[in-house]
Amino acid sequence: MLGGILKGIGVAVTAAIIGAVAAMVGILAIFFLATIGAIIGAIAGWIVSIVPLIGELVKGGFMQFGVQNPNLVAIGAMLGFVAGFFKQGGNGEKCAK
Numbered sequence: 001m002l003g004g005i006l007k008g009i010g011v012a013v014t015a016a017i018i019g020a021v022a023a024m025v026g027i028l029a030i031f032f033l034a035t036i037g038a039i040i041g042a043i044a045g046w047i048v049s050i051v052p053l054i055g056e057l058v059k060g061g062f063m064q065f066g067v068q069n070p071n072l073v074a075i076g077a078m079l080g081f082v083a084g085f086f087k088q089g090g091n092g093e094k095c096a097k
Contacts, residue, residue: 030085033084037082037085038077039077040080041076041079041080041081042074042076043076044076045071045073045076045077046072046076049072049073058070058072
């Protein structure tokens with residue numbers, strides 16, 4: 001009887017460890033997708049900043065919101081990082097519909 005109880009405790013501890021590792025891998029995957037989104041956003045912000053008419057138009061829009069010196073690369077990276085949390089892998093659809 002004591003052997004069965006100890007075996008059950010061992011199985012429960014093993015399951016808890018596997019669950020914790022799976023949760024950590026999932027969290028790391030979400031941050032990886034967000035980092036990829038930040039890189040893509042930074043590249044998009046850089047491209048927008050070098051286009052003559054569009055860059056000044058977007059900077060003017062951010063200045064109207066109260067941003068003193070808008071850095072489009074940094075803003076694009078920040079928006080890409082936030083958007084990376086709402087991406088769903090596999091079928092390309094977004095989580096929030």
